[in-house]
Amino acid sequence: MTTTLITGATRGLGLETARRLAEAGHTVYLGARDLERGQKAAEQIGARVLQLDVTDEPSVQAAAKLVREEAGSLDVLINNAGISGPWKAAGDFTAADMETVYATNVFGLVRVTHAFLPLLTASSNPVVVNVSSSGGSLTRNSDPTTGEYALGILTYASSKSAVNMVTIQYANAFPNMRINAVNPSLTDTDFTNVVSPGPTPIDFTEMGIQSVEEGAEIIVRMAVIGADGPTGGFFEADGPVPW
Template structure:
């Protein structure tokens, strides 16, 4: 059975990804900051819950220790936790956005590496965004061209770069990032846009279920590999 951890999985794309992977036979651990919401989501899906705040070292270490004690390994890690940070473009907001969207990836990855190395097919997927792609934000034909979310976009550039650098430094583990598509979640509710989470989660699931010879160090959307 494939053991999978998804951060920020009590709602949105993370929740739907958990649902689809469970249907494929994965043993899924839902990571969430809020214990009540996380436990409720896990119970609704038939998944397992670990309290995991990607901005807190002790929380991250505790979550991976719990999984390690129960499973002895981790096969798939999905970095899904993220925030927009649209309140204001000031120092405290920037620190919070980067701590969640970029530094959180480092915290969780570093804590997970010992368990991933014990897997026969270790895979890491980062839910990033084309809002952090130079190609997309400078392309008038792309929706990102008109998107003004400086902190979010910059933090997603960092998230994608971290994914690529981990792919280079950890050749035995597949690391890939993705643009999930504009999705109707709590993050986009204020904009009134987005497609169903079921559609966007399919790309996450595809990258989370790659075989041993699958690609690494790439940036994808539902159509395939993207420029970055």
């Protein structure tokens, strides 16, 4: 039986990924800040709720202790929890804005990964999937013809660039694990119910964005790779994403 933990899994891509993996036979721990909300979501898809706030060290340590006691090891860690932060022009962002977004998207990811590394090393085929974004691609952000260039959200985009580097560093340090970043692409979630303030403002609500089921596809695909699968990469549905 494959044991899987997904952070930020009470809605959107996290919940859909949890549903798909539970259907595939995984024992899924559904990470949730709100235990009541998490319990309702877990019951709907046949998962186990795990109270987990990625920004709180005692919460993460307690979650790791519970999984260690119940399962003994962890096969798949999906670092999905993330926030977009405020949407405004680059010159209007403050250090406090950066700290808030990085606390979840970057520091939270590292906090959870660090706490669960002993359980991952106890697995025969450990896999880590870090949910990133093409908004963190330096290549695409440097190209005025791309949607990423037009996105123009300083805090979120830079936090995902940091996630990509963290992914590479972990993959280099743990060659026996499969550790990758993924880009679900523009998906119909709370994240996209906004108008981007970037160089070319984008009203996401007027775009034909993909469903949550489509967005979760690359997360699920990378969660079930074997020991001979790629590591240290950045992938979307159509293949590698340029760094």
